[in-house]
Amino acid sequence: MKDFALELGCLGFTMRLKRLSDALMHDGRKMYKELGVDIEPNWYVVFRLLKREGEMSVMEIAEKIKLAHPSVITLTNKMMKAGYLSSAQCTDDNRRRLLTLTQKAHDQLPRLEQIWNAGERGVIKALEGTDFMEMFALIEARFGEKGFKDRTIDELNKPTL
Template sequence: MEIDLIKQLGYKAFDSRLKRISDHIAHNVKKLYKEIDLDVEPNWYLIFMLLKEHDHLSIANIAERIGYAHTSVFITVTKMSERGYVRLSTDKTDKRKQLVSLTTKATKSLPMLEQIWASCEAAILQILEDDLGIFSYLDKVDSNLEKTSFHQRFKQEYLKRTSAK
């Protein structure tokens, strides 16, 4: 059996381990969507959830609320718009802002999507064996990154090591 390098590296490959888990889940969600002939993508979930609660939000506001880059949200929203799930409009008070809102197609799809998402949530709970302790650790990671960015920490460590030579 091949050695799993990411597991072998442990904390040194922390980001790779999280990405691999995320990619695995997203790939399988996408696979189910395709099997049931659903034309949405897994990464649309957060935007659907936000817009379900708000009539409309700017792209910048969505990005801020989910902690993603503006460009990433813009690309996702554009795909959602192309498939008819969101409507883009210009803010009347600030022409630079694009407002995003759910379309009729999206609101009609929400009950089915919510059933699918509930199934996904149940599957995640099975994987976690109903132990949500991992989220306390992730909250600590988020909090520590808010206090001091990874860039600052990384740079500081790098400078310590290079100036010691």
Template sequence: MRKHTDPAAVGTLLRHVLELLDRDVAKVYEEQGLPEYRPRFSPVVRVLLAEGPLPVRDLAAAVGVTHSAASQTAAQMARAGLVTHSSDPQDARRRLVELTSKAHAVLPQIQAEWDATAAAMTELDAELSMPLADLLTEVAHALHRRPFRERITDAGQHETTCPQGEAGA
């Protein structure tokens, strides 16, 4: 990888790291004969295993993504034959997302990959100054306490109120 030379491009670096991780996990699934399975499916599979069939709204909340993201992931999973949509017996207007027999059949392979990924993450964390998940959790909490937009706005106001050359001092 090229040296990351622009310290202001944190978003680009985060996306790059995610691409590296997701790409390699996807390659493992492909090598295991599961080319249609994507790393983004795993949180959905975990929730549906734990909770059973759920409406997309509840699935999104349980996974921690937007309704739109959960809906898109469920649609991709349906095209891969891993989930199906059925009517909610308590409210026929709602559709439930549930794992298919195909998903249950490949679950041992998926769970083995989850275990291997956890072990690989432990190895990677040993090379870092702190575990990556801990750092990202810390960042998420800090941004929940004070959103980045506020930080940007405050920094912009500081820039406009300070004489040139004094900002950031």
């Protein structure tokens, strides 16, 4: 059976990105379960960021990883529930809460970093011989300059010959 997303060409682009993301997340969950690690695949970025920065607000995390604030709240709330993050009110601004890694997170980091480093090596091997990361950076930059909505509206407003 033919892959309809491939048949769509450029219009299938977001569907294919979503499909790849879903496959990687599903495989990541299976890997962590098999290894006996109780984290979600998308938590690694918060672990690594807070390890480097020490403490950050949800808004700061969202800005650093370029995710929507509500998405970061959902992610960090799950991490807190699992015991990997703690939250404290900012002394300068009571509206802000600062997140830090817990002792449980610090205890797990050596094993997690071992897994993430192996994962990185695996991805590098999978992408070997391609310019995928450069191309992906270019796509992100171009859509960062001018989004899909504006590009589509510009095309709609072009005079037809």
